[in-house]
Structures are given as structure tokens and as C-alpha cells.
Amino acid sequence: MAIRPEPLKTLNQYQILNTIRIAGSISRIEIAQIVGHSRATVTNITAKMIASGLIYEKEVEGTAARGRNRILLAINPDAAYVVGVKVSAFRIGCVVTDILANVKSSVVMPVRTSERPAEFVADLIEEAIRHCVLEAGLSLKQVSGIGIGVPGLVDSREGVSYWSPLYRRGDITLRDLIQDRFGISTYVDNDSNTVALSQLWRGQGMGINNFAVVTVEDGLGMGVVIDGELYRGSNGFAGELGHFVAVPGGEPCRCGKKGCYEAYVSNFGILNAAKRLCREGTWQCADMEALAYEEVLEAARAGNQDLVEVFNRAGSYLGHALAGLIQIFNPSRIIVTGNGIRAGELMFGPMRAMLEESVWPEMHSKTEVVVHEWQDMDWSLGAACLVLQELYKSPLDRCVAAEKMQEAIKSD
Numbered sequence: 244m245a246i247r248p249e250p251l252k253t254l255n256q257y258q259i260l261n262t263i264r265i266a267g268s269i270s271r272i273e274i275a276q277i278v279g280h281s282r283a284t285v286t287n288i289t290a291k292m293i294a295s296g297l298i299y300e301k302e303v304e305g306t307a308a309r310g311r312n313r314i315l316l317a318i319n320p321d322a323a324y325v326v327g328v329k330v331s332a333f334r335i336g337c338v339v340t341d342i343l344a345n346v347k348s349s350v351v352m353p354v355r356t357s358e359r360p361a362e363f364v365a366d367l368i369e370e371a372i373r374h375c376v377l378e379a380g381l382s383l384k385q386v387s388g389i390g391i392g393v394p395g396l397v398d399s400r401e402g403v404s405y406w407s408p409l410y411r412r413g414d415i416t417l418r419d420l421i422q423d424r425f426g427i428s429t430y431v432d433n434d435s436n437t438v439a440l441s442q443l444w445r446g447q448g449m450g451i452n453n454f455a456v457v458t459v460e461d462g463l464g465m466g467v468v469i470d471g472e473l474y475r476g477s478n479g480f481a482g483e484l485g486h487f488v489a490v491p492g493g494e495p496c497r498c499g500k501k502g503c504y505e506a507y508v509s510n511f512g513i514l515n516a517a518k519r520l521c522r523e524g525t526w527q528c529a530d531m532e533a534l535a536y537e538e539v540l541e542a543a544r545a546g547n548q549d550l551v552e553v554f555n556r557a558g559s560y561l562g563h564a565l566a567g568l569i570q571i572f573n574p575s576r577i578i579v580t581g582n583g584i585r586a587g588e589l590m591f592g593p594m595r596a597m598l599e600e601s602v603w604p605e606m607h608s609k610t611e612v613v614v615h616e617w618q619d620m621d622w623s624l625g626a627a628c629l630v631l632q633e634l635y636k637s638p639l640d641r642c643v644a645a646e647k648m649q650e651a652i653k654s655d
């Protein structure tokens with residue numbers, strides 16, 4: 244069972260909570276000005292939040308008129324705890340955070356999930372969660388929700404992963420497998436969406452209403468935030484930049500189609516192009532089967548022109564993809580991240596050149612393209628933010644009472 248929101252009441256609550264979160268601490272009058280409600284409404288809603296222990300009053304010395312102390316409102320960080328999990332081909336990352344997305348504990352398990360059955364992956368996730376919750380000094384009863392980020396095509400509303408380069412698809416969804424084990428509300432989303440959420444909550448997207456996060460890793464992913472909310476589209480499939488066919492009939496992609504951006508820009512695409520050079524005898528690599536991305540990058544850095552050309556092509560296609568994004572969404576920022584940014588200028592030089600060539604300068608100048616240093620924890624932190632996003636919208640009694648929510652799931 245998902246946390247059931249009560250539309251209007253909880254929308255007001257969400258706006259107010261989010262305003263307090265972004266500000267850190269803020270007066271009732273300022274909240275009313277920002278969210279556009281009357282002071283009476285804000286006072287009424289915040290009184291309930293104080294009574295439930297979700298927020299608290301904080302007295303700040305002599306800053307109000309005539310030197311009187313001001314009363315500000317702040318979120319009680321320990322009002323709730325959530326878990327975020329990121330599943331990738333060769334590791335599972337897990338974090339436990341408080342209600343402000345402060346990390347209480349984290350763990351990375353180096354395990355292969357690729358090509359394993361969903362039940363097996365669920366066993367590993369269960370282990371990671373139990374370990375991480377214990378590390379945080381908490382019990383499972385204190386956990387209000389679990390978020391999971393996985394690569395591939397995910398219907399976040401139904402919790403169904405239609406296509407993933409990782410686990411084999413079974414009859415049971417990964418979300419249900421985890422939810423049934425713990426009796427805790429569980430959410431699954433595409434991992435690039437969860438990274439966009441981590442940037443919205445704690446990173447380069449904080450306070451920015453329109454931005455996109457493009458992740459370059461084994462795959463090429465994207466999460467889009469429009470008007471301060473993650474944009475998922477009608478079924479949660481939005482943001483599939485990586486599998487946009489840029490070259491009809493082009494390079495084969497892992498998803499089964501041909502000519503997707505991912506087939507050129509991702510680490511996987513680069514590795515494939517390098518392997519072809521090996522096969523053709525253009526480049527002498529030591530062991531083609533065991534060829535790693537790092538080896539390709541090193542050889543390109545050492546000046547192998549054929550490999551430089553592979554990165555050049557990847558960067559050009561990335562620039563081409565970003566040009567499309569700028570023209571369709573007019574975002575104020577595009578954050579490029581993921582372990583593929585190690586390619587540096589080999590990739591970002593051609594990316595910038597293509598952007599300049601493909602977008603009118605007036606439009607291009609309105610979007611800042613930043614390359615953001617990759618942090619492993621961003622992924623699992625984002626999955627935790629997926630839960631927090633829902634929690635902030637859920638009725639107050641559920642928001643601060645993990646146990647109550649777990650009982651409701653059991654009786655469902």
C-alpha cells in the first residue's frame with residue numbers, strides 16, 4: 244500500500260513543509276508570503292504540525308521590530324526516517340536519512356545483480372537495508388518508507404520495471420518483493436529520476452524550478468524537474484533521453500533498438516566502439532573480452548586518434564541531445580553527472596561545440612550546463628528523497644508515525 248495523500252489539505256501541508264525545509268527556519272509571516280496563503284491558514288496548519296512533533300518553534304534573539312525575539316519554525320529532523328537504495332550492475336548502495344535528507348548511515352555492497360532473478364536481488368536489498376538501519380542506531384519500526392532506484396524503464400506508479408539491464412523480470416515486482424518483506428511503504432523509480440530528486444533536495448538543483456539531470460554511466464539517463472516537481476509523464480516513462488533514437492538504424496543499443504543516444508554516449512557505447520576498433524585491428528588492445536572503459540580512456544588520453552574520435556563522437560551526440568533538451572524544456576540548468584564524466588574534455592569539448600552549433604545563442608545563454616562531480620551516494624540519497632517527497636505530502640499522522648503506517652500496510 245502506498246501512502247495515501249489527502250489532496251487539498253496535504254498540498255497545503257507539503258508547500259508549507261517544503262518552504263520551511265528550504266529556508267531552514269522561517270517565520271509564519273514569511274511562509275504565508277511565499278506560499279500565498281493567509282496567515283490564519285498557515286498558523287492553523289503549523290499548529291497541527293507542532294502538536295504532532297513534525298516541526299518546532301525556535302526563538303531567535305532580538306531581530307523583530309523593537310528588538311523583540313522572533314519565533315521561527317523549523318523541521319524536527321528526527322520526526323521520521325527513510326531508506327534509499329540504488330541497485331546497479333555490480334553493487335547495491337543504501338542510505339538511511341532523517342526527514343531532512345541528512346544521511347544517518349550508508350553502505351555499499353559490491354555484489355553482482357546483473358542477470359540475477361528479482362527474488363535474489365530482493366534478498367541482497369533486504370540485507371543492505373537491515374544492516375544500514377542497524378548502523379543508524381534505529382529499528383525497522385522507525386522507518387517510514389523505502390525508495391529504490393533502478394536503471395531501465397520503470398512505471399513508478401505501479402512499481403513495475405518493464406525493462407532493466409539488471410535483474411531478470413519475474414512475475415512479482417521488485418517493489419512488492421521489498422514491501423512484503425518489511426511491511427514498509429516502498430517506491431521504485433528510474434535511477435536517473437532519483438538522482439534528479441537528490442539534486443532538487445540537497446544539490447545543484449536546490450531552489451531551481453526548472454532543471455534536468457543527465458547521467459552518463461553504463462547507460463545514459465535523465466531526470467527532469469519542471470516547476471519544482473519531478474516530471475514523470477502519464478506512465479512515469481518521461482525522461483528517456485538515452486533511448487531516444489538519434490540515428491535511425493544506427494549502433495545497436497542494450498534496449499534492443501538501434502541508434503539510441505545511449506549507444507553512442509554511455510560508457511557501454513564507448514566500450515563497444517573501442518572493441519570494434521580492436522576487432523578491425525585498428526587498435527591493439529591487450530584482451531578484447533576483458534577490455535575495461537578505463538583502459539579505453541587511458542589510451543585516448545595518451546593520444547590514440549581513433550579512440551579520441553570515439554569520445555569526440557560521444558561528446559557530439561551528448562551536445563546534440565542537450566540541444567534538444569534546451570529547445571524543448573528551456574531549463575535554467577542542465578547538470579551532467581555520473582562516472583562517465585571522467586572522460587573530461589575529451590567528451591565535453593565536442594559537447595560544447597555541438598551545443599553552440601545547434602542552439603541559438605540567445606536561448607543557449609539562458610541555460611547553464613554544469614558538469615557535476617559524481618558521488619556514489621547521490622544515487623541512494625535520491626532514492627531516499629523519493630520517499631521523503633511522498634512523506635511530505637502524506638497526512639500528518641502518517642508522516643510522523645512509521646509504526647502506524649506499517650500496521651496499515653499489514654491490514655491491507
Ligand SMILES: [Zn+2]
Pocket residue numbers: 485486487496497498499500503505506
Ligand atoms: Zn536504447
